[in-house]
Amino acid sequence: MRGFFLQNKTGLKERLENNETVIVAEGYLFEFERRGLLKAGSFVPEVVLEHPELVRQLHEEFVRAGSDVVLAFTYYGHREKLRIIGKEDQLETLNRRALKIAREVADETGTLMAGNICNTTLYVKDDADAIEKCRSIFKEQIEWAVEGGAEFIVGETFADPGEALLALECIKRYGRGLPAVISMSPFAKDTTYDGYSYGDVCKQLEDAGADVVGLNCGRGPATITPLIKDAKLKCKGPLACLPVTYRTTEKQPNFQSLADPVTGQKAFPVDLPAHTCGRTEIREWAEEMKALGIQYIGLCCGNASHYLREVAEVYGRSPPASRFSTDMSQHFVFGNRKDNNPYYTETMRNYMVQ
Template sequence: MANKFLELLKTRDWLLADGATGTNLFEVGLQTGDAPELWNVDEPEKIYNLQKSFVDAGSDIILTNTFGGTRNRMKLHKAQDRVAEINAAAVKITKRVADQADRPVIVAGSMGPTGDIFEPVGSLSREDGIAAFREQAFALAEAGADVLWLETISAPEELEAAVTACSETGLPIVTTLSFDTNGRTMMGLTPADFARRVKELSPVPVAYGANCGVGASEMVTALQNMAMCSEEGDVLVSKSNCGIPEYVDGAIRYTGTPELMAEYARIAVDSGIKIIGGCCGTTPNHVRHMREALDNHTRGAKPSLDEIVSRLGEISNGARAMNEAGPLGAKPTEPVTGGGKKRRGRDPKRKAADDGKFPGEV
């Protein structure tokens, strides 16, 4: 049977993904430190309503509410034995939304990092990492996901383990890293590093790119750096945060306006990115403006670094230096080890909610 996601990739010039899950759920009652994945069982209509609002706004791809759906994450909420139940419930909700749409809508099984650092720096073995991802991947696949969507990964060891596990399901794989530390991931990878390393994975994901990060200008710059080491026919993915988080009246609000996210969508297409969406802070209204922008946009020349900055805002010195150096100057790096000290790591999106500091995307 043909895969709906792969078929849509063949027939469309671009695809619009959805926006944020966690930051939008905070608006309807999710509390800091809560597991949004439990809402697939406890508050399914709230998940349905959010996802339907993204489809109504124009999204072609909806990620399931399963970012923290491995047993490693669910253990923080004493739900490590409910992985299959919670992930299957999430797919059921998203399939309901997709099936009711008047156009093809892709159900993407979201899989975030385990939150543990892999050996030899950390304590998580490759085998245990693969087992955790395998359990979640099969739960998503057997419930009917069209594609497995690995997001917010930072370390090459975790990426390889996740892809290995997901490959056993036979579903297409998409993977995105988060570049949020002066143009690099938390573990030191540059976008160009990633473009090289992704070709060494087995199987090679059908699409790859970046999500989360520190805003639209940094995101597009990262993807342009990644494209320097990509190959013809590669499908690039960009799912940018909606600006920068700021405290406003005691709550976190993101600075990106609907107009800025529309401009980001146009620049992303001109930069050769095929799958475009939003991450933290991106609401259905932002997505609606992105859809209108894409529907009415004629593809133009790839924007220069100066043009990206003038239209979307400043970028970090690290991101600028890597882009200006080109593919030969952006050499592969070794993962950051923190001086060899073993520690438990958490991805940037989930850390905020677990620590109770501010309600970031989860």
């Protein structure tokens, strides 16, 4: 349908147990904000309510680029976030609609469909009331995801190990046996608030029963890599790695800490384009992850289909979007085809590149 190919329809756990790779497109919030369809700051997926057809299109676009998973766009679509913008009464509608869209696209394209929960913004360690509110948020979103046909549940972008463990507990309790993918979001320090290394937290989540553990968001390819390597040393099962697509550095290790190279002001979130990775960087990072044996691989904030295609091709895929992969041999100036005018090509090349 619509030029797609039907993919391998075995489940997540079966693929991973067979040492297969699962490629996952994330980054819906930032892409829709870039398109003017949700607000930076609140980052609530209102586009699901207002333009569901565009959500479907982006799911399809990511599948064409190589994603094995259609991730329901319910990230930050939870009760607390909708309360902030005064739309809590549309909470269930948003979640069920997002799940329905994702299920339909997954069915049409032969991909897996995942439900999505995330950091609640409410979690406070040792605060019983806050923890119970978080539990309630996870419970309702997980139950809707199960009813909506999710094949596994992603719990992601947790800063506190306690909230990640709570999310996992809720998936195991309310998810009716669905696999759980749980990932932490590393920020400026190489440890969590409590001083734990991210590798140690991943091991703790794995021991608690998560089917996949790892890292997503926060850091770009350059600075997430040392942390996932540490997790690889400590964990036995499959790991997830989904960085943002920004050039984070040792001095500015996460994308919230990046400074605009011209003004020196904080770049997050609206001036991040000055720090975007090149496709070559994404490809080289994907090659390193493949060599490391990362099975659940993808990209988070800043992701776009041309980036994801690089990852898919490194992992040996030829998705429909590969038909349009770069071929500079056809360029009228920089190409080397014999049917290009050699005099014109050389003249223009010298003119354009001194």
